[in-house]
Amino acid sequence: MxxxxxxxxxxxxxxxxxxxxxxxxxxxxxxxxxxxxxxxxxxxxxxxxxxxxxxxxxxxxxxxxxxxxxxxxxxxxxxxxxxxxxxxxxxxxxxxxxxxxxYANIRPAKVFDALADASSLKKDIIQGTDFVVVRELTGGIYFGQPRGYDEEKGWNTMVYEKYEVERIARQAFELARKRGKKVTSIDKANVLEVSQFWRQIVHEVHKDYQDVVLNDMYVDNAAMQVVRNPKQFDVIVTSNLFGDIISDISGMITGSLGMLPSASLxxxxxxxxxxxxxxxxxxxxxxxxxxxxxxxxxxxxxxxxxxxxxxxxxxxxxxxxxxxxxxxxxxxxxxxxxxxxxxxxxxxxxxxxxxx
Ligand code: NAD
Ligand code: IPM
Ligand code: MN
CATH class of the missing domain: 3.40.718.10 (Isopropylmalate Dehydrogenase)
Structure with a gap:
């Protein structure tokens, strides 16, 4: 035993x-x-x-x-x-x-058939949804320095080191290999330098995973796409804050936040x-x-x-x-x-x- x-x-x-x-x-x-x-x-x-x-x-x-x-x-x-x-x-x-x-927070959003009616979204949109959010969990704006607030202002810092992006990207590609072989990397590279950097590193790591399809998506569009057509996703990889938000949205697809599990590895x-x-x-x-x-x-x-x-x-x-x-x-x-x-x-x- x-x-x-x-x-x-x-x-x-x-x-x-x-x-x-x-x-x-x-x-x-x-x-x-x-x-x-x-x-x-x-x-x-x-x-x-x-x-x-x-x-x-x-x-x-x-x-x-x-x-x-x-x-x-x-x-x-x-x-x-x-x-x-x-x-x-x-x-x-x-x-x-x-x-x-x-550093790797794995949040699977799977709709149980019996609950296809429980979501506030239409059944034919959500039935069969099965994707996983791979959220970076020990970096980004949750941990960046400097941070603080005083009477005049409040501030946080979103920063990613190369090794942090590399290892979470690898987790996502490895997971995708065991599933639908598709990774969507969510960022805000049109506005944030840290996201531009994120995107660049994810693409570098992707060179080792040519059997997996990679596409990039801006986070605002991604929030919309998750409710418009959740079945388009297989593995989502994203930073700490974006992953926090996208995974709560995913909760509503499965019917309730009370249905979404996670593993932090x-x-x-x-x-x-x-x-x-x-x-x-x-x-x-x-x-x-x-x-x-x-x-x-x-x-x-x-x-x-x-x-x-x-x-x-x-x-x-x-x-x-x-x-x-x-x-x-x-x-x-x-x-x-x-x-x-x-x-x-x-x-x-x-x-x-x-x-x-
Ligand atoms: P929440 O997730 O606690 O609740 C949001 C809504 O979802 C509430 O209406 C709640 O009743 C419902 N809900 C959540 N889980 C449910 C379940 N298992 N069954 C039925 N209904 C459920 O989010 P909140 O209200 O924003 O936060 C409350 C507190 O929890 C805050 O202090 C927040 O910081 C903390 N929080 C902790 C964690 C964590 O420990 N991992 C995660 C999120 C929020
Ligand atoms: C979560 C929670 C936490 C987070 C909070 C409570 C620190 O919302 O686990 O999703 O933002 O990571
Ligand atoms: Mn959360």
Missing amino acids: RSIKIVSLPGDGIGQEVVASAVQVIEKVAPKFDLEISIEEHLFGGCSYDAHGEMLTEETLAACKNADAVLLGAVGGPKWENLPHNKKPEAALLKLRKELGL GDKYALYEPIHGSAPDIAGQNKANPLATLASVAMMFENTLDLPEAGKLIYSAIEDTLSKGYRTGDIKSEGCKLASTTEMTEQILTSLDAVK
Whole structure:
């Protein structure tokens, strides 16, 4: 039996609820694949600040570095919104990503057939959509110096080093090779020098991947194209800020932010998290959609644990549960079976037993 150590960071708001769901699913799936998984929970974000006066303690960081994989819920909320900028939960999330070297954020946007009606877009536009956003996660305007604000002005810096663009471009081309062999690089090269540079480096890397088709798209057009015709995309590669925005737009194609998972990968560590936040408006009400987090767990089994079959099993259980009509409030439709977070989780657990 293989032993695996996972650190879970439920964080704040619905992070607590969706990670509780994920833990049950991990515990159900692991023995089916002869895995002994220990899950060690740590405080991170606002809850850590309330307990220790720090959003990310040395202890939590060390635990993450000592784990095979990290599973994160979400951080943030109104309670901590007015703290100084560098003390906010969101700043701690950036620090965690940087410390773990998680430069590649993989955000797959796949429309489940059963949910083709849940999007605010027309069914024939979105049905069959299956693309992946590869977002650069440890550079760009999120991290560039100088940054700050005073009474007269506020400033940030968007900067990319050559090696940062090269490695994320390689991730995108490698991924495209396993999929539809098409990469769309999204930038703002008509206005920003940093984007011109980005474009140049992506094209240089492309010379090693001539079997993959590369095209460039300006970010404003890309935002429009993602809702106009999402099926044109296979792999999107883009910078930190543009990727943040484009992936939330992609969320609406799949029906809800509560459906989009992500993997944040580096050379040494891996972290899995839904793309949504702590959803203060529904936190603590057992209403959150756990499926983005469960799909993130599927990605964890596929990537870090090298068990694609386990990942597929979780995806099948999600399909099965949706096709039986179970829906949390964010994806509800006429005639569906409205389910709470815990009811949805129970259905997934039942399906997991049924499918294998
Ligand atoms: P949000 O993603 O938390 O919520 C946006 C909307 O989507 C809300 O109406 C919410 O109810 C809904 N929603 C999100 N996830 C859902 C789910 N799983 N099921 C059902 N509905 C869901 O974004 P926000 O409101 O802009 O941010 C709230 C807080 O979360 C902020 O502090 C923000 O900084 C933080 N945040 C954290 C992360 C993270 O930890 N990775 C990501 C995004 C936002
Ligand atoms: C995300 C979030 C984060 C980001 C915030 C909370 C720092 O929006 O994971 O998409 O902007 O990266
Ligand atoms: Mn975001």
